[in-house]
């Protein structure tokens with residue numbers, strides 16, 4: 001049976017890193033007879049340039065029809081002055097919301113080979129393996145009302161709404177507890193229940209849902225403390241579950257613990273494990289076109305795609321092992337480079353992963 005993959009490279013370094021991930025997927029598709037079919041679409045700034053919208057109907061249709069989506073990155077200086085509704089990020093947010101990809105899995109796992117690339121001491125990050133489960137289709141990102149309004153005194157006022165309904169919290173809670181069960185069975189829910197009612201409810205629902213998972217140890221942290229703990233003693237965490245905006249912020253922090261945000265993949269899943277897979281980093285317009293971006297986060301996102309949406313575990317594992325092997329061979333893009341290593345381009349890194357796979361390792 002064929003499986004359709006929608007490929008949305010997007011803007012900035014998106015196309016460069018997707019090219020490398022596709023090299024890997026094309027090879028495994030043939031080598032392991034996976035039956036994958038690929039179809040490309042436009043999203044973000046490049047879609048705006050062609051269609052006048054960052055999220056064209058054709059792209060939505062392509063994504064809906066696909067079994068999984070491989071996504072690069074969106075955004076760039078060129079589109080920054082557009083109305084917020086037309087900015088590239090709306091393409092990404094639209095996709096998340098239209099496909100109800102409410103569960104965003106953001107693993108922050110340290111490759112031991114990169115312990116010295118972290119800005120934290122190697123002994124602080126040694127063994128780091130955190131899974132951040134970020135709620136992705138609710139909260140302040142989507143809450144209504146929102147906008148910029150004119151007050152009676154002619155002053156402008158910006159406003160957004162942080163809302164969470166019980167059912168939204170419940171479904172992300174179940175997802176996080178299930179993931180914790182497959183790991184170290186420790187779940188930390190992050191909120192701001194001391195100030196925000198929406199997250200007071202968040203905490204309450206987390207506790208209620210926890211009764212279905214007596215084997216999982218649930219703890220709670222306020223987001224400010226969680227941010228501090230993440231850089232103080234990050235290995236205390238197994239799974240973290242949190243709101244859309246807190247997850248956005250904490251996942252960037254967690255990413256840096258691993259040495260480079262250029263290493264980390266992510267999955268955004270709906271209730272049936274259909275998903276969109278993307279590197280955690282953005283479009284990095286400052287380095288786009290220079291051939292220096294790290295393609296490993298995207299290559300590892302392709303591995304997550306095979307694992308979570310297509311249940312092709314052996315193929316996923318082959319990719320992950322190939323990535324570990326190129327790191328063992330001391331190949332480094334500039335973001336993870338340190339003395340004594342061999343600095344390579346985006347393309348050379350992709351080629352090296354491919355060569356590992358061709359060796360049958």
Ligand code: IPM
Pocket residue numbers: 089092093248280282
């Ligand atoms: C992310 C990004 C997005 C977000 C932006 C590009 C809209 O920062 O995926 O973390 O805020 O969710």
Ligand code: MG
Pocket residue numbers: 248249252
């Ligand atoms: Mg972010």
